[in-house]
Amino acid sequence: MFKSLFMRLVEPTTRLSFVRGALKLGYVILFISLIVDLFAETDQYWFQRSGALLCMLAIAVEFRINEVRGAIDVTDEDLTSITEQAVITEDFIDTQTYLFLKYFSHFSIAVGTVVWAYGDIPFK
Template identity: 40%
Template sequence: MTLPEWQKLKDEPKIWFQRSGAILVCLAIMVEFGILKILKMEHESRETVSEQAGERAYKTMYFLGHILAFLFAIVGTLVWGYGNIIYSHHFGN
């Protein structure tokens, strides 16, 4: 008797933890593209409206977005590359 195809794909939790790093890297890319979209929208609206409070909010959101994308990329890359080791060290086997 053979196993169904979906049961052959079962992996250990440490492998799924490692794969979650790839998802974090994808999220970092999505955040960066979101920032680029915001930059484009801000540039187009700058010609029509110039409010100091709006400018400050925009710069804060832009800065936080870059920090978030950078952290996602770094943590995601580390988990993607070494997630199985990290998982085994903290959770055992």
């Protein structure tokens, strides 16, 4: 049971689901924390902390897309592996999508770093 759960977590389609949702989640948390900080009267600056979270998610996405890209580029003579690679390629990793996600994750790291460093200034 645990082995099948583990195998499901490390298979490429699960990694792709993570990539699709992680940056969306990071930006949703960023905007929600901005709204909370604008309207709540507290000394806690959640907007600044959400910048750190966005950085961490964007770095994780960068690792995942490189991991999936590397798994696809591996040459294997096994028919099952070739079939799985074809499904993954059609589903996710074409060159344009890969480059878009790569550059968008880099952009998100930069945005998260700026928010993390200076996110408390507008509220002081």
